[in-house]
Amino acid sequence: MGEKADHKKKHILDKARVVFSEKGFKNVTMKDIVDACEISRGGLYLYFSSTEELFLAVLADTHEDDDDEAIAAALAGDASAGDMLALFLKEQKKEILRKKNNLTVAIYEYYFVNKVTDKDNFLKGQFDTAVRIVEKLIENGVETGEFCCENPFGCARNLMYVVEGLKVMSKTIGITEEAIDKELMYVLEGLVPED
Structure with a gap:
């Protein structure tokens, strides 16, 4: 992954952390993450295929x-x-x-x-x-x-x-x-x- 892609992924993780913190796990949709990140659905799916994959990445990012x-x-x-x-x-x-x-x-x-x-x-x-x-x-x-x-x-x-x-x-x-x-x-x- 290039520097720009790393930055974009970090942005998604940071915004997703806020969304998961506010809504829990079970109530979060990919649309919630798209809206929080202000990116396209396709832009999000380039990095993550599901809320579960994204949540696990947030956990890994939180406790590296x-x-x-x-x-x-x-x-x-x-x-x-x-x-x-x-x-x-x-x-x-x-x-x-x-x-x-x-x-x-x-x-x-x-x-x-x-x-x-x-x-x-x-x-x-x-x-x-x-x-x-x-x-x-x-x-x-x-x-x-x-x-x-x-x-x-x-x-x-x-x-x-x-x-x-x-x-x-x-x-x-x-x-x-x-x-x-x-x-x-x-x-x-x-x-x-x-x-």
């Missing part, structure tokens, strides 16, 4: 980072494990509370409707990466005496289950920022060594 790079970035720097974990959770909280350009509803709609293999499961990959990041942060905190945890993997997995549950609640019944803080702090209190 390599898992190992994400883990390394989370562990880099001079900050303590507690500070890094707090920063990670702050980013998760932003995602939970994000109103615009949030693909959570579209992602869950897609996965409820489609049978996806573990190999192709974006949501599982995203979850597993987050668990590995948190597990490494907890392990570092245990090594420095900042945390007390006999099962860093189990604790990390539990924390990410809580985060995913909060994401679903924020999009269905709603949740306050204070409630999010309370749930995350409840999990973190279990890591702090007793005096």
